[in-house]
Amino acid sequence: MTAITQNLPKFISDLGISIIGEKCYSSLVENLNIGDVDCLKYSLSKGLGIGIVVGGSIMKVPQLLLILDKRSARGLSLPAYVLETLAYAITAAYSYRNEFPFSTYGENLFLTIQNTIITLLIIYFPTTSLRNPQATGPRLAVASAASATSAFVLYALPKDILSLLQMATLPLSLFSKLPQIMQNARARSTGQLSAFAVVSQIAGCLARLFTTATEIGDLIVTAGFALALLLNIVLGAQMWMYWGKDEKEDIAKTQIGALSEKEKEDWVSERQGRVDVVVTPKSPVPRHTASPSGRKWARKVD
Structure with missing residues (x-):
């Protein structure tokens, strides 16, 4: 494996050396010395640093x-x-x-x-x-x-x-x-x-x-x-x-904005704990069509 890592293309080796230095590149990449704790920490720091710069x-x-x-x-x-x-x-x-x-x-x-x-x-x-x-x-x-x-x-x-x-x-x-x-x-x-x-x-x-x-x-x-x-x-x-x-x-504002004026008043009353009950008055009965007894009357014309 080291035969491959020691003969990587020059642009790859130059990039690795510019990032982690020649010493750590030789130890970690060329010699595959994963026990080199100092170079591992340094390489991890460099990798995180580059990631933070890109993310920033x-x-x-x-x-x-x-x-x-x-x-x-x-x-x-x-x-x-x-x-x-x-x-x-x-x-x-x-x-x-x-x-x-x-x-x-x-x-x-x-x-x-x-x-x-x-x-x-x-x-x-x-x-x-x-x-x-x-x-x-x-x-x-x-x-x-x-x-x-x-x-x-x-x-x-x-x-x-x-x-x-x-x-x-x-x-x-x-x-x-x-x-x-x-x-x-x-x-x-x-x-x-x-x-x-x-x-x-x-x-x-x-x-x-x-x-x-x-x-x-x-x-x-x-x-x-x-x-x-x-x-x-x-x-x-x-x-x-x-x-x-x-x-x-935002949803509440949108819903309220879409209501009519009467509906807005009812909504506000409900939010305040008040509900106004409106009783619709009955239509009056025409005098010429009905009487209290319910009988119909008609005037006789000669």
């Missing part, structure tokens, strides 16, 4: 499509997305400036881009927090300019300041999830929050804890992923608790 590039796409399809950002917290986007951007800039492997932070770059678009959509579609729809345009312009400025500043900051900002991602992660969690609990609904995005974030944080410990060993980054995992689990629990509530409300 599409993680928030279902959320984007859901907002565009419903033309509503109901249930999504604007402060939560602003803080979450800032935390992703800081982590991406910190990892890039410290020359960490792209497989250990790449999804943060893609999530920053996707979250920025979602944040702009939350501003674009009027919500209860946006009382004046006419102010949407200026708000959108300010948000776009702030996003571009933040990206430039993070790219230009010195490493020591970036390290301080990376430590700030811990409270940022906390405060980015709390508004969404509190809004869900207050409304007893998750609105247009995407279940796919929440579940993907939980799985991604679990995998990132492993890859960070294996390849980087940075305690600040590890603590950030651990806190994010805890808060995402809370969001996942809320998704499970409030699942299907929005559909029931």
Whole structure:
């Protein structure tokens, strides 16, 4: 078997070496040494890292499509997305400036881009927090300019300041999830929050804890992923608790909207515990056709 693995095409061997390194490629692939625990852990970490980066590039796409399809950002917290986007951007800039492997932070770059678009959509579609729809345009312009400025500043900051900002991602992660969690609990609904995005974030944080410990060993980054995992689990629990509530409300609204005015009044009375009984009056008996005794009378004409 080793005769085959040691003579694989060059493009395959070059790809394997670029991913797991020459030492681990030689041990695991060419020599089939499955007892090399260190290289197995490293290769597993690399595989998970690449999978997370690929998954992160599409993680928030279902959320984007859901907002565009419903033309509503109901249930999504604007402060939560602003803080979450800032935390992703800081982590991406910190990892890039410290020359960490792209497989250990790449999804943060893609999530920053996707979250920025979602944040702009939350501003674009009027919500209860946006009382004046006419102010949407200026708000959108300010948000776009702030996003571009933040990206430039993070790219230009010195490493020591970036390290301080990376430590700030811990409270940022906390405060980015709390508004969404509190809004869900207050409304007893998750609105247009995407279940796919929440579940993907939980799985991604679990995998990132492993890859960070294996390849980087940075305690600040590890603590950030651990806190994010805890808060995402809370969001996942809320998704499970409030699942299907929005559909029931939409069906009720649709049914009520299809009723006539009289039927709506009866429905409201029934919901309030009151049922009005209406007795239809009997038609009066014509005087020339009947009498109290039931006998018919006719006037004699000569």
